[in-house]
Amino acid sequence: MTDVIKEDQVLDCSGMLCPMPVVKTSKAMKEMQSGQVLKMVATDPGAPPDMEAWSRQTGNELMRSMTEGGKFIFYLKKK
Amino acid sequence: MSVWKTNDPDTKKILYVQTHGEKDPERTATPFFLATAGAAMDNEVCIYFTMNGPQCVAKGNGDTIIIPRKGGGGKELKFFIEQAQEIGVRFLVCQPSLDLHGYTMDDMIEGVEMIGGAAFNDMACDADAVIGF
Numbered sequence: 269m270t271d272v273i274k275e276d277q278v279l280d281c282s283g284m285l286c287p288m289p290v291v292k293t294s295k296a297m298k299e300m301q302s303g304q305v306l307k308m309v310a311t312d313p314g315a316p317p318d319m320e321a322w323s324r325q326t327g328n329e330l331m332r333s334m335t336e337g338g339k340f341i342f343y344l345k346k347k
Numbered sequence: 348m349s350v351w352k353t354n355d356p357d358t359k360k361i362l363y364v365q366t367h368g369e370k371d372p373e374r375t376a377t378p379f380f381l382a383t384a385g386a387a388m389d390n391e392v393c394i395y396f397t398m399n400g401p402q403c404v405a406k407g408n409g410d411t412i413i414i415p416r417k418g419g420g421g422k423e424l425k426f427f428i429e430q431a432q433e434i435g436v437r438f439l440v441c442q443p444s445l446d447l448h449g450y451t452m453d454d455m456i457e458g459v460e461m462i463g464g465a466a467f468n469d470m471a472c473d474a475d476a477v478i479g480f
Contacts, residue, residue: 287384294387
């Protein structure tokens, strides 16, 4: 049983294609405070490797990456 | 002084080079959207338009260059241009490739900057990555 992560904000990028999920995530995170968590939902099959790379490059932590009902869900913590 | 603006050693600098224009619409959108993704990763990103590249950022061409899609329903290049500009990607051109098409800076869309060959090479040497199309 994994711990439940409580998000501060939700961003639905369902139906959006590369690079929109990355762009929208970047914009949303810029408006958030350090330590806050963004839950991002995407359907683009490129999203999992993209969000991993985005996290590694920007230093914002990808806390969890999962698939649920055909959607990709990411929990990102603002650095 | 470098064309690059960042002084932060942690910010990476990515330089895209676009050489294609009106004749190859299928080759025009990719540099814009890769640059957009790069900027969304907090990098400093520029696109240098040379050879036929300046056609991509000439006034009006954003509406007339349509990125083809098999089965129809292509998208206008303007969408990708605006997406890149909105996130802070800078567009650069040089005089000889404007002359090639009879363009002046007045023919370029808002925000396009003029550099020369020396500045381009200087940027390339300072960049963390240079990607050519």
